[in-house]
Amino acid sequence: MDNLSYYIQQLLTGVSVGGQYALIAIGYTMVYGILRLINFAHGDIFMAAGFFMVYASASLPLYISIPLVLLLTVILGVSVERIAYKPLRQAPRMSIMISAIGVSYLLQNFATYYTGGLPRSYPTIPFISEIITIGTVTTSWITLLTPVLTLALVIGLVALIKYTKMGMAMRAVSKDFETAQLMGIKINNIISITFIIGSFLAGVGSILFFTKYPTVLPTIGAMPGLKAFVAAVFGGIGSIPGAVVGAFVIGICENIIKAMGYTTFSDAFTFVLLILVLIVRPSGLFGEKSTEKV
Amino acid sequence: MAKDNEKIIQQNMLKPDGLNPKVKYSIAAVLLALLLLGIWWLEQILPPSSIIFTVLKKGAIYSLIAVSLNLLNGFTGLFSLGQAGFMLIGAYTYAVLTIPPESRAAVYMYYDGGIIDFALPVPVAMLLAGCLAGLCGFLIGLPVLRLKSDYLAIATLGFAEIIRAIVQYDKLGPITNASNLLRSFPVFRSTLFPFIVAGLCIAVICLLINSSYGRAFKAIRDDEIAAEAMGINLFAHKEMALVTSAFFAGIGGALLAMFQMMVQARAFTSAMTYEILLIVVIGGIGSITGSIIASFLFIACSEWWLRFLDEVQIINGFQLPFMRSGFRMVVFSIIIMFVVLFYRKGIMGTKEFSIDGIYKFFRRLFTGEGKKPKEQKGGGAA
The missing domain is CATH 1.20.5 (Single alpha-helices involved in coiled-coils or other helix-helix interfaces)
Incomplete structure (x- = not known):
């Protein structure tokens, strides 16, 4: 019985971690859908959101600092796009990817410089970090709240993309960049909106993530970032429901592996999964097949 | 006419x-x-x-690794991010095989001195380091080389992470010492050693690039479909480029282990690959001499010339703003971003630094004869 509740607890943690990955993965998948770019800096934007919270909550009450953090994260995400990706729009894809790696390098180095490289402890947000006990299972509110919040945000986002004019424009841009431009869609605005949504969700994800693992480090963004990217590939890059499903699968599997005592391999598992997916079904679970044209 | x-x-x-x-x-x-x-x-x-030797040694080692990455990214057009993984294999193979038996008890103190009780001579171990890295390159190439640009990048990055996890695995402790560091293996004293080894390896890569295989690599980079139509076996050539690159990255890893005098899997993160990739970009994607120049510049800047940025400087009782630990890397990454954004060709573009080029340059400078071939041609036609 004890064993069972242990596994249920791990499963719940997995679902919660999956929800956090999902929020990050959406940023990857949307940017990839539109720009065909792996935004390597996305994980570092997630890290920056963590530091914003550390500094904002030091002097401001929570009901101001949380919106402020989200706003700053969005501004950071959009400025990265404007400064580092926009000038390279006509360049080969490899150049933009290198630019993304450069931004990631810059953000990490800047965070190390600004914070002195020391780990900072994340502020506790009351209520959601409280512990609750259901039957024999002990968990915190955050574990239960994360998947619910994630699903709510995702449903909202899918509705936005499906039913609004802006969403239609986004779909058009991701289908065909040039034609969409000819149809009078302002590409740059759409790209900015994509980055706004992606960074906003990364900000929410960071609040949930760091409430659970309350240490912020300059290099902490890399691993969740890569895992979220794998989730996006697993679900079929460009597809939002795919990214969410992929993120939950990865989150749950990772925690099962940890529960079985193979913690060293919990990170490696993600990449094994990636390579397997790419061999068996390169377009992912929900991805569209693309044919190569000469 | x-x-x-x-x-x-x-x-x-x-x-x-x-x-x-x-x-x-x-x-x-x-x-x-x-x-x-x-x-x-x-x-x-x-x-x-002296700091000069640190720069020269590390610069030579990084040159070799950067050139090996350039062979993939610049000459074959495969965007690979697995270099840290290959380096790790090379470094560990070298270290594990050369630690003298008498020091093993101290190094493998948690694993009863490990299970290997012999030490190979240095050149053999280095060759094996390269071969094992090459073998891993071959194996990982089988699935991932069928992928296109960004997927390939992520898959190779993932491969490097998998390797890192495997090496740190507890059950492999008697061989790899798990997450503890390896040390006491033979190292080089003279700066000439990394120069000669790296020089020889780069010479081999140059020969490969200038051979018919190298031309096939470039054809694949420029247009895969056209290359295939010309009868180039895409998979075989990509696999060959990957194995060669992995082999030399492995030797580079072994050299790096010797330079550091110890090796620990934790250091071989994706950040290391990014650094090497940025060196290749600064030097010019597709230029061997560019990569070499950029490696020495990069190492010199980060180890020596920009060091002063990390120290608090006080001039006339006034403390210069911003200068404290970590500022060097910020300045450094801003410079890199400038190169990436505004000077995309890097130092050399796809050109090579050659004696011919210098000769022509000086001839143009002094005699004014034989200007640009374009003008000559125009003159002739008129």
Whole structure:
């Protein structure tokens, strides 16, 4: 019985971690859908959101600092796009990817410089970090709240993309960049909106993530970032429901592996999964097949 | 008109613009000998702890690794991010196989001295380091080389992470010492050693690039479908480029282990690959000499010239703002971003630094003759 509740607890943690990955993965998948770019800096934007919270909550009450953090994260995400990706729009894809790696390098180095490289402890947000006990299972509110919040945000986002004019424009841009431009869609605005949504969700994800693992480090963004990217590939890059499903699968599997005592391999598992997916079904679970044209 | 052109072409063929190859090679040999002599001389007059030697050693090692990555990214057009993984394999293979049996008990203190009780000679171990990395490159190439650009990047990055996890696995402790560091293996003292090893390896890569295989690599980079239509076996050539690159990255990893005098899997993160990739970008994707120049510049800046940014500087009682630990890397990454955004070709673009080029440059400078070939052609046609 004890064993069972242990596994249920791990499963719940997995679902919660999956929800956090999902929020990050959406940023990857949307940017990839539109720009065909792996935004390597996305994980570092997630890290920056963590530091914003550390500094904002030091002097401001929570009901101001949380919106402020989200706003700053969005501004950071959009400025990265404007400064580092926009000038390279006509360049080969490899150049933009290198630019993304450069931004990631810059953000990490800047965070190390600004914070002195020391780990900072994340502020506790009351209520959601409280512990609750259901039957024999002990968990915190955050574990239960994360998947619910994630699903709510995702449903909202899918509705936005499906039913609004802006969403239609986004779909058009991701289908065909040039034609969409000819149809009078302002590409740059759409790209900015994509980055706004992606960074906003990364900000929410960071609040949930760091409430659970309350240490912020300059290099902490890399691993969740890569895992979220794998989730996006697993679900079929460009597809939002795919990214969410992929993120939950990865989150749950990772925690099962940890529960079985193979913690060293919990990170490696993600990449094994990636390579397997790419061999068996390169377009992912929900991805569209693309044919190569000469 | 047509005859005129033909004549010009013939003349150009008879009188090549550059130097006689024999002269060229002897100049190159003399320059290389001078370089090695110069280093040897520096070692005689400077204390061995001088920062110059750190820069030279690390620069030579990074040159080899950057060139090996450039072979993939710049010459074959495969965007690979697995270099840290191959380096890790090389470094560990070398370290595990060369630790003398008498020091094993101290190194493998948590694993009863490990299960290997012999030590191989250094050259054999280095070759094996390269071969094992190459073998891993071959194996990982089988699934991932079918992927296109960004997927390939992520899959190779993932491969490097998998390797890192496997090496740190507890059950492999008797061989790899798990997450503890490996040390006490033979290291080099002279700066000449990494220069000669890296130089030889880079020479082999140059020969490969200038061979028919190298031309096939470039064809794949420029247009895969056209290359395939010309009868180039895409998969075989990509696999070959990957294995070669992995082999030399493995040797580079072994050299790095020797340079650091210890090796720990934790250091071989994706950040290391990014650094090497940025070196390749700064030097020019597709230029071997560019990668070499950029490696030395990168190492010199990060280890030496920009060091002062990390220290608090006080001039006339006024403390300069921003200067404290970590500022160097910020300045450094801003410079890199500038190169990436505004100077995308890097230092050398796809050109190579060659004796021919310098000769032509000076001839243009002093005699004014033989200006740009384009103008010559225009003049001839008129």
